[in-house]
Amino acid sequence: MNFKMRTCGMSLVKYILFAFNIIFAISGLGILIAGAVVLADVNQFSHFVEGRVTAPPIVLIVTGLIIFLIASLGCFGAIKESPTLLLTYAVLLAIIFIVELAVGIAAAVFKADLEMMLKNSLQESIKRSNHEDMMAWDNVQRKLMCCGVDNPADWRTLSLNKTLPASCCREKYIDEAVGHCTESLALGVDKYFQEGCVGKLRERIDKNAVILIGVGIGIAFIQILGIILACYLASTIRHERMK
Template identity: 30%
Template sequence: MAADNPYNLNAGMKCVKYMLIIINFMFLLTSILLILVGTTIQTIFGDFKTFIYENFLSPPALLVAVGCILMIVATFGCFGALRESTMLINVYGVFLLLVFILEVAAAIAAFALQGQIYNMLVRTMGSALHFYETDEAAHAAVDFMQEGLQCCGVFDPKDWDTLLNVPEGNDTSKLYVPNSCCAGFNDDSQECVFYYTSGCLNRMVFVISQSATLIATGATTVAFVQLLGVVCAFMLAKTIRRTKSLRAARKWQLQHSLGLDASGKSVYDPQYTQLEKSELTTEPITYKSPSVN
């Protein structure tokens, strides 16, 4: 049958093997990208950690861990494909399936956090503004947020009216906000000329939600691409196992047709032994013609 042709099996095995090597090379590049994305989002979340719950730090950390594991698994898969080892490729397929599960978990966690962002930021940002003058950590976090995002207050600059301890006797018509809300200073008097008019809530929601979306979409995309790697790994393992079995069967048939056993000796004359060199005569043989009477 054509399916039992060893040349067809060898060609199919080489095709799947090189495809698996190419896919693993892509996984190596993808793992580096996952590590960079996860590290960047961790840095962003770290800068705004005062306004973010602890559970928001898990998806980017998981993304970095998945990237490191995927790099090791991809290298292992390339080695197994080059060695054409059924065991190594099957182990690679199982590990790749586990990485797929981790990536799906990271994507689900990131998608689940999307609905919590707005209410979380309203509470945490309002609390940070409330403790702005008494807590150094809150003071630094709010200033960093307002300067970095070029905003003022939670919803608008008026949020500071009831939060800052403005001395009595000051002009009540003037807006009193922290210096981090100032968009420009007078070069001579160093007084604030104008302030940021936009609140920080919408901008913070955008930053956090976009980061969570990037984690979710990136992990989902890579996870489904990895399914192709899992399928190719198990296909290659099956092809290698079948090819080796066919080669063994053909070798046995050839030996049987030549009358040889597994060690290569004849099965028809078990008493047969090869002559030693010492048993061979080297003396010339002469023939005498019969005498004629």
């Protein structure tokens, strides 16, 4: 009777682990997709952000792919009832968990310096005002509906020609013939975007960070459960085979 109960219990854990890994594989694809979406969004403004901003979503994409492969190993180990494969699976899960934790800590540390880094990058770009810089500024100002670093006055004080670009104008006021706002007064409140781009960019990056952190925490809990199940099943199988 005890033998049958132990056998049933082991079979139950095996099927739970198998089902868990199916879910885990799907979650890996979810992480990959979330990382790709965030990376695509951040890359729109890559001219002004350092590689450290794009690193977390790239790590998440790679992690999602690795999780999918590890989940396949977990399924195979559960089917074969192989303690070696199951423990290898548990160790790999633990390594991925540590990597995710390290990335999360690095992102939290970097976040404290994010606004100053963005501000310096934006100010230097306005001072250069070359073709590449202006294309990047037109993109960010139109998409985020902002102007300058802190406000439109930055173009008057920092740029080479002391002129606000047309991308600072609200769309209905742009005069294509002259390339700036129609009959605009200096820094016209009604015609120019009044919010600076540093705040808008920070908000966009913070929003993406919330997505990454939420996905990361959810997967971390799933990984801990997987490690416990795999270790328990491996231990049970070894115990039964030693009898």
